[in-house]
Amino acid sequence: MISPYITSGPVTGADFYGRREIIDEITAGRCRATYVLGTRQIGKSSLLRQTETLVPAIFLDLQWAGGRLDDLARQAHREVRRKRRRYPWLPLDGALSDDLFGLLEAINDPVEEAGERLWLLMDEAEIWVRIARSHPEVLHKLRGTIQNCPALCIVLAASKSLSEANTLTGKEGSPFLSGFALRYLEPLNLHDGAALLRQEQGTVPVAVDEELLASLLALTGGHPLLLQLLGERIYEDGQLRPPTEGDLTGILDQAVKTGIFPQDFAALSEPERAILHSISSGQPSPAEADPTYLHGLVGLGILRHDGDGYAIGNHFFARWLREQADWEARSAVTADSTLTIYNQAEVEPQVQLRRILVARFDMSELRTLCADIAIDYENLPGETKADMARELIAYCVRHRKVSKLVETAKRLRRDIRWEDMAKQLS
Numbered sequence: 001m002i003s004p005y006i007t008s009g010p011v012t013g014a015d016f017y018g019r020r021e022i023i024d025e026i027t028a029g030r031c032r033a034t035y036v037l038g039t040r041q042i043g044k045s046s047l048l049r050q051t052e053t054l055v056p057a058i059f060l061d062l063q064w065a066g067g068r069l070d071d072l073a074r075q076a077h078r079e080v081r082r083k084r085r086r087y088p089w090l091p092l093d094g095a096l097s098d099d100l101f102g103l104l105e106a107i108n109d110p111v112e113e114a115g116e117r118l119w120l121l122m123d124e125a126e127i128w129v130r131i132a133r134s135h136p137e138v139l140h141k142l143r144g145t146i147q148n149c150p151a152l153c154i155v156l157a158a159s160k161s162l163s164e165a166n167t168l169t170g171k172e173g174s175p176f177l178s179g180f181a182l183r184y185l186e187p188l189n190l191h192d193g194a195a196l197l198r199q200e201q202g203t204v205p206v207a208v209d210e211e212l213l214a215s216l217l218a219l220t221g222g223h224p225l226l227l228q229l230l231g232e233r234i235y236e237d238g239q240l241r242p243p244t245e246g247d248l249t250g251i252l253d254q255a256v257k258t259g260i261f262p263q264d265f266a267a268l269s270e271p272e273r274a275i276l277h278s279i280s281s282g283q284p285s286p287a288e289a290d291p292t293y294l295h296g297l298v299g300l301g302i303l304r305h306d307g308d309g310y311a312i313g314n315h316f317f318a319r320w321l322r323e324q325a326d327w328e329a330r331s332a333v334t335a336d337s338t339l340t341i342y343n344q345a346e347v348e349p350q351v352q353l354r355r356i357l358v359a360r361f362d363m364s365e366l367r368t369l370c371a372d373i374a375i376d377y378e379n380l381p382g383e384t385k386a387d388m389a390r391e392l393i394a395y396c397v398r399h400r401k402v403s404k405l406v407e408t409a410k411r412l413r414r415d416i417r418w419e420d421m422a423k424q425l426s
């Protein structure tokens with residue numbers, strides 16, 4: 001029997017596992033602009049392609065357009081033409097401009113008039129940074145598009161290097177990404193990783209015993225490509241066998257060939273490397289490390305919780321760090337850009353907790369919460385209840401007070417069904 005695992009290209013439909021919360025969040029369209037932040041091969045393109053099957057969307061691949069604005073505009077034209085068969089309210093070609101930003105505004109109006117929404121999915125969005133270096137006005141124009149086009153929901157999928165866009169706009173007005181909802185694209189959770197290995201959504205499920213399954217999930221840390229590569233190697237006649245040392249070395253070589261580890265490493269700032277260096281040599285994370293980095297690295301799957309401490313996210317990256325990493329190499333992303341992004345980004349349980357606080361707590365209850373965990377609410381930035389909830393959670397994550405926050409919130413509101421959020425966020 002041929003292996004059912006898919007090890008290249010984006011996956012959609014029955015081949016797409018997990019990611020329910022982030023897909024729900026994006027397709028609900030509550031955020032006008034979202035930045036999905038993920039490492040190499042974690043499934044960014046798959047997420048956008050899957051979204052494209054669920055909502056009216058046009059998909060732009062910035063890599064494919066080679067960072068040229070006119071090619072990007074041509075791509076958008078083609079997409080509108082293609083999608084018009086399914087969504088007849090999209091504008092006709094003649095109504096569209098050749099300038100990308102003019103074109104997006106021209107798309108907005110008929111979509112708005114039809115009472116519809118259109119998702120603009122931009123893959124490899126870190127290329128905006130490259131474009132902005134030679135055309136500094138593009139980031140302002142893109143922000144203008146977001147502001148002027150209420151019928152468009154913009155989703156950027158990119159690695160951490162997109163954070164440099166903030167420094168390119170920072171001097172005049174607010175940083176580019178400040179208006180975006182930021183979400184980590186995390187590795188698959190245990191449940192979805194197990195479903196992938198067992199091919200539960202496929203036509204023929206794969207047999208794998210529980211003990212082996214747990215060890216495969218631990219080896220990969222839920223990284224979807226690593227799960228697929230491992231599945232492919234150890235698949236034999238409808239079942240999975242334990243991997244040999246040769247299998248593990250082979251997967252490391254395959255992963256390195258795709259460039260995933262060197263590129264992820266290049267996007268780590270100096271303080272993050274210091275943390276990884278320490279953990280990689282069997283030490284705890286440095287005592288002076290800002291917890292924001294640790295939280296961000298876990299969100300990206302580069303680290304994972306291990307008892308009371310941290311471990312490298314998966315066996316293969318850990319091995320690459322020990323055997324091949326060039327610790328002296330220059331970082332592509334600064335510590336400042338990294339901190340700004342990590343302070344803004346939310347993991348799934350954080351999003352759930354924020355939704356509960358916004359929907360079910362009133363302002364005075366939020367103030368009580370702050371008082372009970374010794375935070376002066378007047379020092380939290382923002383004015384609305386939504387700002388306050390987001391900042392309160394971010395503060396508690398940074399200061400390791402999430403358990404206290406959830407405990408206090410539970411005490412205040414016993415009528416709410418609380419999931420086990422504190423554990424997932426600690």
Ligand SMILES: Nc1ncnc2c1ncn2[C@@H]1O[C@H](COP(=O)(O)OP(=O)(O)OP(=O)(O)O)[C@@H](O)[C@H]1O
Nearest residue numbers: 006008009017040041042043044045046224225228
């Ligand atoms: N949701 C998923 N379910 C199953 N497999 C997945 C999923 N997401 C990603 N994969 C696996 O990971 C591989 C890479 O996915 P994808 O191309 O979407 O990643 P990416 O983050 O866009 O990569 P790149 O950084 O190269 O752009 C896929 O070929 C597939 O093997």
Ligand SMILES: [Mg+2]
Nearest residue numbers: 044045046123
């Ligand atoms: Mg991709």
